[in-house]
Amino acid sequence: MKKAIPLFIILVIIFVAPTDAKGNVEPVMPCGLILEPVNNSEINEKGVALIYKVKLTSSFPRTSISIHAIHLLRPSDYGEYDSFEGFSFIENEISWRFKLYPTPEEDGPTWAGRIDDITANLENSKLEVRLANSKTGKVGPAILSNSISLCH
Template sequence: MKKIIPLLIIMAIIFVAPADAKGNVEPVMPCSLVLDPVNNSEINEKGVALIYKVKLTPSFPRTSISVHAIHLPKPSNYGEYDNYEGFSFIENKISWRFKLYPTAEEDGPTWAGRIDDITANLENSRIEVCLSNSKSGKLGPVVLSNSINLCH
């Protein structure tokens, strides 16, 4: 009997574990994620993403991602850019872009925005803040980023 109990525990871990063989786990929602600067010299640039299920229509719930980014320089400091955008993607599958809007604050704006209509499973996705050019529609370099697998 004493030998069966450890065997049952091991089998339970293998068959009931929340992750698949690759370690992929969809985050438990709601969750938040700190967005760190990709350029380590920019110590003041930070952001946060809030990810949760939202039911805005009679259809099934969607996933909402909202981003709040602070202490970012003017987009034009990086070149031909005039805005920041939120960008989330699952590599080689799908991506979402959403505009971030600046607030009027004394020491520079807080950039914030959201997208509310994501239907995909977000495991292994990334959330980023990128520069953008509103005239050309082109997305520029990533400024802040993190993996949704670190969401908690």
């Protein structure tokens, strides 16, 4: 009987563990993700993403990502940029961009926006706040970032 318990535990780990062969774990939704500054010298820059399934039409549910970012420098402080965008991507597969809108606050705006029509599995994706130039359509480097695998 004593030998059966460790065998049972090993079988449970092998057959019931929530990871696939690559060790990937799909995030449990809804979940929140803290977006940290890419440049560690900007300690006040922070953001948060809310990720969850949303059913807005009669079709199947989609994934919604919303981002709220605060204490960012002006986009023009980084170069020829005039706005920020939310950016989510799965390396070498697909990416999504969505505009972040500033609020009219005294000490600098809060930048926020969302996208509601993602159909892909996001288990290997990354979320970022990136600089953008609305006139040229060019997206710049990431300011805030994190991996969805850390979403909880």
